[in-house]
Amino acid sequence: xxxxxxxxxxxxxxxxxxxxxxxxxxxxxxxxxxxxxxxxxxxxxxxxxxxxxxxxxxxxxxxxxxxxxxxxxxxxxxxxxxxxxxxxxxxxxxxxxxxxxxxxxxxxxxxxxxxxxxxxxxxxxxxxxxxxxxxxxxxxxxxxxxxxxxxxxxxxxxxxxxxxxxxxxxxxxxxxxxxxxxxxxxxxxxxxxxxxxxxxxxxxxxxxxxxxxxxxxxxxxxxxxxxxxxxxxxxxxxxxxxxxxxxxxxxxxxxxxxxxxxxxxxxxxxxxxxxxxxxxxxxxxxxxxxxxxxxxxxxxxxxxxxxxxxxxxxxxxxxxxxxxxxxxxxxxxxxxxxxxxxxxxxxxxxxxxxxxxxxxxxxxxxxxxxxxxxxxxxxxxxxxxxxxxxxxxxxxxxxxxxxxxxxxxxxxxxxxxxxxxxxxxxxxxxxxxxxxxxxxxxxxxxxxxxxxxxxxxxxxxxxxxxxxxxxxxxxxxxxxxxxxxxxxxxxxxxxxxxxxxxxxxxxxxxxxxxxxxxxxxxxxxxxxxxxxxxxxxxxxxxx
Numbered sequence: 001x002x003x004x005x006x007x008x009x010x011x012x013x014x015x016x017x018x019x020x021x022x023x024x025x026x027x028x029x030x031x032x033x034x035x036x037x038x039x040x041x042x043x044x045x046x047x048x049x050x051x052x053x054x055x056x057x058x059x060x061x062x063x064x065x066x067x068x069x070x071x072x073x074x075x076x077x078x079x080x081x082x083x084x085x086x087x088x089x090x091x092x093x094x095x096x097x098x099x100x101x102x103x104x105x106x107x108x109x110x111x112x113x114x115x116x117x118x119x120x121x122x123x124x125x126x127x128x129x130x131x132x133x134x135x136x137x138x139x140x141x142x143x144x145x146x147x148x149x150x151x152x153x154x155x156x157x158x159x160x161x162x163x164x165x166x167x168x169x170x171x172x173x174x175x176x177x178x179x180x181x182x183x184x185x186x187x188x189x190x191x192x193x194x195x196x197x198x199x200x201x202x203x204x205x206x207x208x209x210x211x212x213x214x215x216x217x218x219x220x221x222x223x224x225x226x227x228x229x230x231x232x233x234x235x236x237x238x239x240x241x242x243x244x245x246x247x248x249x250x251x252x253x254x255x256x257x258x259x260x261x262x263x264x265x266x267x268x269x270x271x272x273x274x275x276x277x278x279x280x281x282x283x284x285x286x287x288x289x290x291x292x293x294x295x296x297x298x299x300x301x302x303x304x305x306x307x308x309x310x311x312x313x314x315x316x317x318x319x320x321x322x323x324x325x326x327x328x329x330x331x332x333x334x335x336x337x338x339x340x341x342x343x344x345x346x347x348x349x350x351x352x353x354x355x356x357x358x359x360x361x362x363x364x365x366x367x368x369x370x371x372x373x374x375x376x377x378x379x380x381x382x383x384x385x386x387x388x389x390x391x392x393x394x395x396x397x398x399x400x401x402x403x404x405x406x407x408x409x410x411x412x413x414x415x416x417x418x419x420x421x422x423x424x425x426x427x428x429x430x431x432x433x434x435x436x437x438x439x440x441x442x443x444x445x446x447x448x449x450x451x452x453x454x455x456x457x458x459x460x461x462x463x464x465x466x467x468x469x470x471x472x473x474x475x476x477x478x479x480x481x482x483x484x485x486x487x488x489x490x491x492x493x494x495x496x497x498x499x500x501x502x503x504x505x506x507x508x509x510x511x512x513x514x515x516x517x518x519x520x521x522x523x524x525x526x527x528x529x530x531x532x533x534x535x536x537x538x539x540x541x542x543x
Contacts, residue, residue, distance in 0.1 A: 443479025
């Protein structure tokens with residue numbers, strides 16, 4: 001409890017000075033972590049078991065510096081907030097004292113803060129009854145103002161105390177007990193590549209909370225990418241790595257931009273690629289930084305990579321607790337650069353699902369988890385879909401393994417070549433999905449919905465009337481019957497015709513990408529499918 005005297009004696013500038021010292025320490029730890037990372041590059045020519053162990057140890061040390069810096073960097077904010085609160089409370093008390101002194105007849109006790117005024121009618125007191133009443137009212141007003149200021153200072157002190165108490169070394173996994181041999185997860189104890197997501201989940205659940213913290217902070221690159229690790233843990237692990245890589249990309253990009261006309265041709269190409277990667281990482285960064293609300297749930301980073309065209313898996317909403325989870329698999333041209341657009345699709349799916357099932361929790365996963373073909377020439381074969389199969393199947397199995405309620409309703413939506421990815425995955429692997437939705441599909445690698453491993457009544461398809469896909473852009477590539485063909489056996493639902501193009505059939509590339517547009521009937525139908533509505537609620541194409 002802060003007393004009136006404590007408040008009067010407090011020196012807020014001392015908190016600011018201490019905050020500055022903690023901020024400098026956090027900066028120094030950040031710098032040390034960066035130095036360690038750069039120094040590790042000198043080991044590139046060293047190989048073997050000893051080299052691997054050395055790198056693991058160095059990475060663990062650097063992770064410790066990163067974690068310490070992350071926690072310490074929060075301390076200055078707490079102290080400065082407390083300083084501002086104390087400064088404001090002192091100003092209010094001083095204003096009250098000044099007001100009392102200006103009236104002379106009203107007195108503030110400098111030790112207790114109590115405000116008083118003579119009761120009146122004493123010898124030598126010539127105030128009228130009205131003046132006595134006014135002075136008494138002023139005294140009560142000032143007494144309340146001082147009490148409120150002291151109460152606010154007490155609350156600010158208690159809040160700061162709690163927040164600082166949550167920033168102890170043990171909370172960061174850095175306390176002496178945390179580094180005991182039993183609390184550290186070594187590389188040999190991490191999940192093996194051939195483990196199923198269900199086995200990974202069992203392994204995770206068998207760890208103590210301290211061991212889980214150790215795994216997140218010392219092996220974040222592994223924990224963040226393994227299917228079967230709960231969503232929140234993957235997100236925390238990936239955010240640490242993401243901050244490093246985003247900073248590296250920005251630093252290299254800025255250096256290339258600074259070169260200007262002095263850049264070589266190779267550096268120009270590197271800058272173009274870095275710009276694409278930067279745009280994707282920035283979209284992820286912005287999404288992760290959003291304040292959760294009823295209309296914008298918390299986002300979770302489930303994996304990412306910056307090599308090549310980049311990859312990224314972001315969940316808007318928590319699949320582990322959601323009643324309904326939809327995984328969107330984009331097609332040709334997708335990569336980190338397209339992340340912003342794909343996240344927008346997730347938002348619109350969630351909006352529609354919210355209207356269809358207002359009491360349910362829905363999560364939308366943007367799954368750019370494979371190397372997608374970047375143009376039509378690359379998309380004429382099925383190799384990209386074949387290579388993506390194991391990853392998509394593993395991810396969906398992971399959703400099942402980590403769901404707190406045993407699974408929920410899972411829908412996969414494939415657009416364009418993304419539908420081919422889903423089809424090949426379902427054909428060649430056991431794809432965990434209750435519903436499959438194909439939009440603007442060139443074919444999914446099978447001739448009938450029954451070959452996809454689920455009830456054909458839960459396989460859905462739609463292709464807009466003006467979609468360029470109807471022009472036969474993907475004809476004769478062995479991808480099977482079109483999902484909207486009656487012989488395929490899927491449930492076809494309606495989509496708006498889309499933007500008209502040139503030629504006798506009005507096909508356009510614009511119509512190929514409008515399925516998620518607001519007010520498009522296809523989006524409304526997807527919302528019904530994702531939330532488990534009966535097929536009779538869907539609108540179907542008219543003849």
